[in-house]
Amino acid sequence: MTVREKQLLAWLDGELDEAGAEEVEQAVQADPALMARAEAHFLAMMQLRAAFAPLLEAPFPTSSSAAEKADPEVVEPDTPDVDDTAQVPSDPPPSRQRWGHAAALLRPRLRRWGMLAAMLLLGVLIGRFALDSTQPTVISRIAASVPAQGEVVRDQDGSLVAAGALVEALENGVQPGDQEPVRIPLSFRDKTGRLCRSFDTARLAGIACRDEDGWRLRLALQTSGAGRSAASESPFVGQAVDAMIAGEPLDAGQQQAAKDRGWR
């Protein structure tokens, strides 16, 4: 099958129906040149999203603004002088002040959003593929070529598995002196009975499940470089855990028992 650029992009964008997606997926897997094109588009997509993603987390310039000092509670959202302010034609106030005014207008929930946008994700893994049970293996392969993740994940026959420090942490827990600490917020059994653990490293957060070959990644989010975000705080990891979990998360005793059985 000849895959046109338009079709390839529609596939990456999740715009194709199941049959169409399958067709492109098979063509991509069969044709290295097509795979290379898919990778180029995928990487460009990730670079684009990563470049603009910090805006989701960046604080709105409100905290030190004049409006904040002026007690936003005084200003009602439906106050009629909105228009007066809007029509000031020249010499606009410094933007921080204006943001402060926006905050006052849309008050008081504004302060909440800083916490909402926890973590950015180079959306593709999660947004369009990872939660889908028919996760295309080709996407995992593309993801494996992302350099920053190289140390803790690797490609195994087209799917992502934990490697290095991440395996160590998943198997044996977090070692105090580790150079790149890994946190394991949650352990649970999924609906197929596999043992799964959420994890959080400096660059990557997600969920890995133990199977005969090792710890297979079920979800991977690349965290933004600025500051560390806990996997347990990501709404996506939470959603995925909710979708996967059978029963309750394991407590410390159950985790120890699971470890003693080799995480089976």
Place this chain on the structure above:
Amino acid sequence: MDTPDSRITAMLPRLRRLAHALVCEPAKADELVWAVVERAASEIGRLRQDIGPEIQLIRMLRNLWIERREEWQPVLPLEPTSDADKVIQAMASLPSGQREAVALVVIDELQYRDAADIARVSVATLAERLVTGRSTLAAMLAETAA
């Protein structure tokens, strides 16, 4: 709480990201978001009930951007200092129709149907613009990475 203004507030980061992708210049992009906030605040009672406020806000932002596009022409930074700068510079170099398509679909992750509706073009035209714009970007960004 799911009142319209809480949904607007929750949309601000997303609007801001979209504005930056369209305008490619931080101060001007924030001006654009501010203009949307002002318009939304004054029209909050007139928002349509049958469509989510999110799409209406994105449409508002897009229309304001079109109205004042001359004023908000991207200015290429002289010396990109970070990877993100290079990406933004590559975005800024695209013709505005292609930049719009990329911003709506790649950055804001809208479906083609919604993006085409907001950009007031057919889905086929949107898809064409995506192919052209993203091929250019992929080539430029691959050079960056090399």
